[in-house]
Amino acid sequence: MKMEYGGKSPSMDMITTFRRRKALSFVFFAFIISFSGLMLFAPNRQRLQGLSGLTRTTTKIFGPYKGPYAVVTYLSRQFDGHENDDDNDDQYYVGARVLAYQLLHSPQTKLETSMPFIVLVTKDVRESKRQRLVEDGATIVEVDIVEHNVTIPRPNWVDTFSKMRVFDPNFVPYEKVLYLDTDTVLTRPMDAIFREPNTNPMQALNETGRVKEDEGVLPVTFIFAAAGETLDTKHPYPVVDNDNPYFNSGLFVYSPSHAIFNYYLRIFEHTDRWFHEAPDQDLLNYAHRWDGPLPWRSLHPSWTVLWPNDNDLQGGLAALHVKWWDTNYWIRSVIDYCYSKRWEMEGYWIGRSA
Numbered sequence: 001m002k003m004e005y006g007g008k009s010p011s012m013d014m015i016t017t018f019r020r021r022k023a024l025s026f027v028f029f030a031f032i033i034s035f036s037g038l039m040l041f042a043p044n045r046q047r048l049q050g051l052s053g054l055t056r057t058t059t060k061i062f063g064p065y066k067g068p069y070a071v072v073t074y075l076s077r078q079f080d081g082h083e084n085d086d087d088n089d090d091q092y093y094v095g096a097r098v099l100a101y102q103l104l105h106s107p108q109t110k111l112e113t114s115m116p117f118i119v120l121v122t123k124d125v126r127e128s129k130r131q132r133l134v135e136d137g138a139t140i141v142e143v144d145i146v147e148h149n150v151t152i153p154r155p156n157w158v159d160t161f162s163k164m165r166v167f168d169p170n171f172v173p174y175e176k177v178l179y180l181d182t183d184t185v186l187t188r189p190m191d192a193i194f195r196e197p198n199t200n201p202m203q204a205l206n207e208t209g210r211v212k213e214d215e216g217v218l219p220v221t222f223i224f225a226a227a228g229e230t231l232d233t234k235h236p237y238p239v240v241d242n243d244n245p246y247f248n249s250g251l252f253v254y255s256p257s258h259a260i261f262n263y264y265l266r267i268f269e270h271t272d273r274w275f276h277e278a279p280d281q282d283l284l285n286y287a288h289r290w291d292g293p294l295p296w297r298s299l300h301p302s303w304t305v306l307w308p309n310d311n312d313l314q315g316g317l318a319a320l321h322v323k324w325w326d327t328n329y330w331i332r333s334v335i336d337y338c339y340s341k342r343w344e345m346e347g348y349w350i351g352r353s354a
Contacts, residue, residue, distance in 0.1 A: 069194050070174035071103055071111070072118040072166050073182050075125055076145070076159040091325045093129050094342065095182035100136040101345035102186045109186040113194075118172060120165055136349075141171050150275060160279045163249075164264055169256040176223060181250035184304075185320045185338045187313070198225045198297035199253040210293040216266040219259035224288045225297045226252040230306045233331055237311035238301035245290055249281040250321045251304045252296075263287065263294075308334050 075096050088094055096119055102109040103117045118139045121130060130140045146161040166172055166179055176194055193199065204218040211218065228244035254260075267274065267287050274286030288296035304319040305312055310333050312320070322329060324338035 064173070065169070065175050066173045067115065068175045069113065069115040069177070070118055070172060071115065071178045071180060071190070072120065072172050073099060073180050074120045074160075074163045074166060075129075075182060076122040076162060077124040087126065087129050087132070090129070091323070092182045093125075094325075095184070096133060096138070097136055098185060098338075098342050098345050099180060099182060100133060100138045101348060102341065103190070104137040105348060106341075106344070109189055112189050112191045115174075120163075120171060122159060122162055143171060150271060150279065161283075163280045164261075164283070167254065167256050167261045167264060169258060169261075172256045174256065176253065176255055179249075179252050179254065180319065181321065183321065183323045184250065185322070185324065185341050186318060187316065187320065187337075188318050190318060193253060193299065193303055193318075196225060196253070196299060198299060199223055201255065202297070205293045205295065207293070210291065214266075215270065216263065217259075218293050219257060219263055222257075222260055222294050223253060223255040224284075224294065225254075225299050226288075227299050227301070227304050227306075233307045233309045235305070235307075235309065237305075237309075237315035237317065239305050240301050246285055247288075247296055247298075248306050248321065249278075249284050250306065251299075251319055252284075253299070310334070313337060 073096055075092060100117055100119075103111055116139045117137065118141055119133055120141050120143050122145050123142060124145075134140055143162060143165040145159055146164065150161075166177070176199060178190060178193055201221040201223055203221055206218055226247035226249070228239070228241050229246045229248045230239060264283065264287060267283060274282050276282050285296075286292075288294050290296070302315075302317060304321055305317060306321045307329075308317060308320045308322055309331050313333055320334060320338065322331075322334060322338065324335050329335060
């Protein structure tokens with residue numbers, strides 16, 4: 001099957017090859033991820049309690065879909081925070097505030113269509129952070145941390161399985177949703193992404209060879225559109241890689257539903273099929289592999305890229321996905337732009353309170 005912007009349908013071997021190239025590039029550019037082994041994770045009901053417990057124990061806190069569109073992000077505890085640190089020491093929280101400002105208030109980037117900005121938070125996110133985000137205009141929804149026995153090699157990724165809650169319509173009751181990681185800074189409004197042809201509903205491909213019987217019933221229709229993972233900062237603008245089968249889960253468009261959420265729960269049981277190093281990203285890439293029943297589709301390359309460079313910024317890339325506070329990142333123009341949006345946000349609220 002050929003995808004718009006997405007190229008040919010690769011096998012899982014292509015994904016494995018791409019991941020090896022990615023790992024070598026990370027080493028070369030000093031972004032070293034130390035692997036601590038895959039994991040000892042026997043698929044059984046008890047170990048699925050964190051994810052499947054949501055469907056068993058949670059009452060429905062929303063009715064039917066509340067609207068056509070929403071933007072959502074996920075915020076958990078700061079992995080290296082301390083009891084007496086300042087809220088602003090948590091860069092992911094600061095990033096969520098920058099997103100709230102850019103989506104809801106900034107003249108250059110605010111949404112042109114009325115829709116909520118939802119921040120899913122885990123129970124250990126401080127009340128002071130929640131209250132400030134509410135004052136910024138965000139909608140705060142608390143979710144439980146997903147418990148698991150998977151060995152995660154990076155401390156700041158330990159809670160990222162809980163990000164899967166965004167697919168549950170009990171918590172995000174909207175028809176079509178844009179997910180953004182909090183290390184994303186915008187350069188222009190994002191409304192048009194909901195009108196991308198590849199964000200329209202697609203029929204599941206219930207064909208022999210695509211479906212694994214032990215992964216249960218497929219959703220009838222689904223939406224999943226994302227951007228391919230980039231290996232480093234040395235890329236052209238726009239990035240068009242039709243052979244890239246692996247997407248980054250920092251920005252994607254999808255439709256929450258009980259059917260898709262339950263499908264992910266069943267895949268979660270078969271960890272040996274998909275887990276490599278990146279928790280939610282690996283699961284989603286397996287669920288939406290091109291040779292599977294729910295293949296992902298590519299967003300237009302002008303929307304986002306990981307590790308943006310000068311060309312991306314000057315070319316008008318909409319969403320810069322970068323940990324701009326990380327001292328290992330060296331693209332000065334991108335860093336300066338991102339920090340300028342952080343201080344613009346601070347100045348806006350100082351002015352409002354004067």
